[in-house]
Amino acid sequence: MKILVCVKQVPDTNEVKIDPVKGTLIREGVPSILNPDDANALEAALTIKDENPGTTVAVMTMGPPQASVMLRECLAMGADEAYLLSDRAFGGADTCATSTTIAAGIKKFGPVDIIFAGRQAIDGDTAQVGPQVAERLGLPVVTYVQDIKFDGNKLVVQRQLENGYEVVEAQVPCLLTVVKELNEPRYMSIYRIVDAYKKEITVWNHEDISLDPKECGLNASPTQVFRSFTPPPKGKGEMLKGSVNEMASSLIFKLKEKHVL
Numbered sequence: 001m002k003i004l005v006c007v008k009q010v011p012d013t014n015e016v017k018i019d020p021v022k023g024t025l026i027r028e029g030v031p032s033i034l035n036p037d038d039a040n041a042l043e044a045a046l047t048i049k050d051e052n053p054g055t056t057v058a059v060m061t062m063g064p065p066q067a068s069v070m071l072r073e074c075l076a077m078g079a080d081e082a083y084l085l086s087d088r089a090f091g092g093a094d095t096c097a098t099s100t101t102i103a104a105g106i107k108k109f110g111p112v113d114i115i116f117a118g119r120q121a122i123d124g125d126t127a128q129v130g131p132q133v134a135e136r137l138g139l140p141v142v143t144y145v146q147d148i149k150f151d152g153n154k155l156v157v158q159r160q161l162e163n164g165y166e167v168v169e170a171q172v173p174c175l176l177t178v179v180k181e182l183n184e185p186r187y188m189s190i191y192r193i194v195d196a197y198k199k200e201i202t203v204w205n206h207e208d209i210s211l212d213p214k215e216c217g218l219n220a221s222p223t224q225v226f227r228s229f230t231p232p233p234k235g236k237g238e239m240l241k242g243s244v245n246e247m248a249s250s251l252i253f254k255l256k257e258k259h260v261l
């Protein structure tokens, strides 16, 4: 069985701070990491591999050459193969163009039983790429997966909802996007780290995946970022004074004033 995991290298947004004077984002020294949901997606693929001998797990990313560092991390966790879709023509892509490129990469990769993606990337934050890739490949998709049972033929998954979950059966081939509640990603192992640096990463450009430059990157993006800015800081909080009853009635008054109640 073949499993492919879509992985994205992202800035560690926990480390991004706001300059209190200029009000701009401080990006300097912010490390790039494997997108957290994608680590859960890779863990799910590796668990299926552990339980189903003969399974291979490939990871694929669209990104600049430095994304290969993250791919080696995935190899060190246990992935067998790594693919990097990298070309200037892919730059400036919105989710539509990103998914076109990833789908073209998967077509070139060949038949695959399960495709995993994270629910969401912590930088773009749209949660659109997984379902769009499935759509372009004509595959069924289950999103927000928080539990997986696989019997070698059929997947029974729990799909997270706001106030519970639903159980969905899916036939392979299909695409699943996963949430962090699914599992605890494993660490890289020492011997695999050494191995990961010996393995070759396959790099494909637009010609390799049979895409015209008009069909990818900025050229194929129906949306364009017009302006980006740091949101204004929240106003100062207010401490209520008086007895408990006075504070409670003051709170109710203020909430009514703001039409919260």
Ligand SMILES: Cc1cc2nc3c(=O)[nH]c(=O)nc-3n(C[C@H](O)[C@H](O)[C@H](O)COP(=O)(O)OP(=O)(O)OC[C@H]3O[C@@H](n4cnc5c(N)ncnc54)[C@H](O)[C@@H]3O)c2cc1C
Residues within 6 Å of the ligand: 006, 007, 008, 035, 037, 038, 060, 061, 062, 063, 091, 092, 093, 094, 095, 096, 098, 102, 116, 117, 118, 119, 120, 121, 122, 123, 124, 125, 126, 127, 128, 129, 130, 223, 224, 225
């Ligand atoms: C309007 C708009 C314009 C943009 N313009 C630019 C731009 O000019 N330059 C620029 O650099 N970025 C730009 N972006 C960001 C870029 O579109 C996104 O980074 C990219 O499309 C992925 O979307 P996302 O980060 O929201 O991923 P999500 O949809 O939140 O990601 C879900 C999952 O999809 C998979 N995935 C996502 N991206 C990749 C990837 N690259 N490779 C492999 N798997 C992936 C991962 O499994 C991930 O967990 C733009 C985004 C928008 C919305």
